[in-house]
Amino acid sequence: MIEASAPGKLYIAGEYAVVEPGHPAILVAVDQFITVSLEQTEHVGSLTSFQYGNLPVLWRRHNDLLVLDKRENPFHYILAAINITESYAKEFGKELSFYHLTVDSELDSSKGRKYGLGSSAAVTVATVRALCRYYGLTDTNVAVFKLAALAHLSIKSNGSCGDVAASVYGGWLAYTTFDRAWVLERQGENRSVKEMIQMDWPHLSITPLTPPEDLRLVIGWTGSPASTSDLVDQVTTKRKRDQMAYDIFLEESTVCVNRMINAFYAGDIGTIQNQIRRNRQLLLRMSKDTGVTIETPALTQLCDVAETYHGAAKSSGAGGGDCGIVIMYRKEGLLPLITAWESEGIMNLPLNVYTKI
Template sequence: MLSKGHVLLITAQAPGKLYIAGEYAVVENGFPAIIVALNQFVTCSVEESKDFGSIVSRQYNENSIYWRRQGDEMVFDNRDNPFHYILSAIKITEQYARSLDRDLRLYHLKIDSQLDSDDGKKYGLGSSAAVTVATVKALCEFYQLPVNQNMIFKLAAIAHFEVQGNGSLGDIAASVYGGWIAYHSFDRQWLAQQRQYLNLPQLLELDWPGLNIEQLNAPANLELLIGWTGSPASTSTLVDKVSLVKAREQLEYQTFLAESRKCIQRMIEGFHQANVKIIQNEIRYNRELLKNLSSFSDVTIETPVLTKMCEIAETFGGAAKTSGAGGGDCGIVAIDRQTDLTDMFEQWTKNKIERLRLTVHVIKQSVTE
């Protein structure tokens, strides 16, 4: 927390993420995935203001918006804006602040994201989740709300879900807890129902059905490599497409879910044993499961460029697959840290695959659970 003259200035950040395994299955209640937080961040700063508030992003300079208070409501000069996740995070956090009898104030909120490149390339690192988490964290500090990581996760999950309406919220968990996590998704239909009857303090106190988040320690000799294909993909659109085949291909879909769960459970055990070979084997198996899902759902998950990236990595002993919804964006490789990767990266470059030089970001818990 900084003080600028007598004006309160608070800064919070949240890391981006990539899925390692368990994609698509994790959108079903209680199903697991493994996700990792990365050292690229969304930063949110909040500065108290006297006359009016603003929301500004370096990425959306032409779309800065200004607002005033009318009672507890925010009144905007301009409703046509790209800040849906930020506004939802503000709404939910301020609802929580009011439930704790905090007076709502005016402030300037600034967002700066490293998750897309300066020329606007989208890498698929979960920017909507990270901006939601960073905004919630900054405003919780601004209003001095008594929160821990679990509560920040729940506030950000509610805010994100109310905008997107689908997805597992695993990217929110990665942005809140950091490092490597095993994430079991909760029942979002239950959440939507409870929102109608319970206030936020009650909802934050409850155990959410199916939710489980476990921090994992990666083996010392595990190296995570990330390759970007140059073409962005829409996660929510791809998830919607796959959901359409659930009824039509029910048996195959249920088989996919059951095999994905077993695969991720074995991979978690690989982390517990610090065994890179187990982790690699399950990454390869998860890739095959996703290929099969792609085949019976008729949704392109592994694009030709991602296939090439994986094939090159495999020749160097790496276990590789798509990350997240696929359809473009990034692929991941789990490989032994001792491997000489010079030739591999040269082959990636020849095939227009950009290595993203990102590392795992670990977050220390700021509040004792």
């Protein structure tokens, strides 16, 4: 039995702008995980996930490609991860085999509702890492990130892959995405997966950050799931109405996040808080310009309540529901905020930042 786990993520700052190459964001990995287990079999394999009823979906091989018995399946990210990683394995002369693959997720509620912690990225990363171990491939962070990113590109994901980086590297990260067009162009030249992994991808930057010792991260969940891909699509479509306003948003987001990154290096919690508030205002203005709801009434309530308890708060990720984050000094009492949130129907998620040992 081979196992690999990948943590969930939360965006701290830089959302939407990070989709464009070279524009930074800050993320954290959280200590809830998706675990992928592989066990070798013969002649037929299976995919099983609690998220999809725990009923195994059987698969076979045709010319080394994995073929499902059920054509309509919910395993798009897992299948993309398998296809990319097994192509990589074949380039090293590995013989493909059959296996049972089981997914166990802590990133959703017991009722299967998503918290917005990046389950698609985490399941991709865990699948890639498990298969690398299964086939005896070196699973360096760079290789796993690029394999998982290629898997996401293969299913036309419109995200930045920042969530993939958080699931691979753990901890606090400063991240800028790669030039997607450049990567797709190289793939169009029929480059091998091995070559793609070895290349330097333009604009890609993944830098660990050390938070100030007295910084506290608090996470609230509105109880309303949101679709990141749909919201990003909406913003991409509607920003064309006023491209100049969106370009200004990109510039100001970059200044804001870079100031926040410098504040991490300086251990300056007050500046981090100020830039959290600044980033919230930038997202609200961009939301108004595009007509896409990022900060829902529940997220506004989450943020406004946190501000009354000396926290700097904003939506996390694409918004439209899901989570908000709060940056506080550790000396500030946490219980009054959680109690106030509960009276507004907002749940504190008792998550910690996961740092790989």
